[in-house]
Amino acid sequence: MARPNGVYEIVSGKNDQGEQIFSVVVKRTYMVKNGCIAVRRETDHELRIMDEYFENGDPEWATIRYEYEMAPFKPFADVVVIGKAYAPGGAAVSQMTATVKVADREKNVVIFGDRKCQYRDGSPPVFSDPEPFMEMEIRFERAYGGSDDTSIPDIPFFYPRNPLGTGIALRNTKEVIEGLVLPNIEDPNDLLAPERIVIEDPRLWHNQPLPQGFGWFQRNWYPRCSFAGSYPPFIEVDVVTKEESMGLLPKNHVALAKQFRLPAFDSRFNNGASQGMMFPYLKGDETISLQGMTPDGFLEFSLPGETPVVLIDIGQGEQQLQAALDTVCIRTDELEIDLVWRAVHVYEGYAWLPKMKRLQVEVR
Numbered sequence: 001m002a003r004p005n006g007v008y009e010i011v012s013g014k015n016d017q018g019e020q021i022f023s024v025v026v027k028r029t030y031m032v033k034n035g036c037i038a039v040r041r042e043t044d045h046e047l048r049i050m051d052e053y054f055e056n057g058d059p060e061w062a063t064i065r066y067e068y069e070m071a072p073f074k075p076f077a078d079v080v081v082i083g084k085a086y087a088p089g090g091a092a093v094s095q096m097t098a099t100v101k102v103a104d105r106e107k108n109v110v111i112f113g114d115r116k117c118q119y120r121d122g123s124p125p126v127f128s129d130p131e132p133f134m135e136m137e138i139r140f141e142r143a144y145g146g147s148d149d150t151s152i153p154d155i156p157f158f159y160p161r162n163p164l165g166t167g168i169a170l171r172n173t174k175e176v177i178e179g180l181v182l183p184n185i186e187d188p189n190d191l192l193a194p195e196r197i198v199i200e201d202p203r204l205w206h207n208q209p210l211p212q213g214f215g216w217f218q219r220n221w222y223p224r225c226s227f228a229g230s231y232p233p234f235i236e237v238d239v240v241t242k243e244e245s246m247g248l249l250p251k252n253h254v255a256l257a258k259q260f261r262l263p264a265f266d267s268r269f270n271n272g273a274s275q276g277m278m279f280p281y282l283k284g285d286e287t288i289s290l291q292g293m294t295p296d297g298f299l300e301f302s303l304p305g306e307t308p309v310v311l312i313d314i315g316q317g318e319q320q321l322q323a324a325l326d327t328v329c330i331r332t333d334e335l336e337i338d339l340v341w342r343a344v345h346v347y348e349g350y351a352w353l354p355k356m357k358r359l360q361v362e363v364r
Helices: 202-207 224-228 253-258 350-355
Strands: 007-014 020-031 064-066 077-082 084-086 095-102 105-112 135-137 287-291 298-302 310-313 319-321 323-331 336-346 360-363
Touching: 007 360, 020 310, 020 360, 077 095, 287 323, 310 336, 319 336
Parallel strands: 077 323
Antiparallel strands: 007 020, 020 336, 084 135, 095 105, 095 287, 287 298, 310 319, 310 360, 323 336
């Protein structure tokens, strides 16, 4: 039986050079088998034309499970893993590590069982011992962040990096601290400690941990929002954030943004993978391994090593485009993987469109 060529759509927009483009977005779905090359599924999942939130929720209280896939251009490749952490060996644990490795790059997160803060008058809070667990969803609601509308009632504080997370506290008061839910998912190299749980001054939020996970990092969170001309509140112009130090943002980006000297839109806004999970365009044959994210404990497979052939004709003869693999979305519980390629064709611009004789695309 002939394999389908994948689902595809044509979208228009701009590339990272500001040129007008037609982009052919191609999606194929594969089945993942341990120790094997991912094999093609009989049917491909449709391209997502809007964001889908966990529990069919909305941005008020839920994070994104699957992001919109119709962006015309991505300057990097996103690798996203949607799934859970599973206690190794089928025995409950209070703490474990989950790992995603793509080729030679590895990202680790620490998974804690449920914990809460206990208030102490005049002293840093106490963290309760993590409760044993068998499995834990890896979602940004369980990462560091959240909001505090109690410490300064007139000025509710939302953590710019993840306002839907947990663990934020501005003041060391019983109303704020007692029973505060702590994050389940943390960076092993930047763990939250009782001595740093209370921020005190909201302008110091940038010193707090970066939220961790393997899923989609939302568009209105810092630093992604910066690529759409936005910057977070409670920040001084001379502050150098962790993101700026890591090279994720331009130097002096806050001052430049306040002076309207940054682009209103940067194509990096279209990349939404979590910290450490963006790559140069992938070849498509990389080996991916997951530790602690399946009941068996370890899953390893290779991407299929294929690239769609994309042909376009806009009235100037048929041309073959180069398809770039820029999205890898792995669903560990379903053992499925969606691959998305974008094949870009630069054209003369909007003024030329009335002269366009045809727009035909073929994907093989």
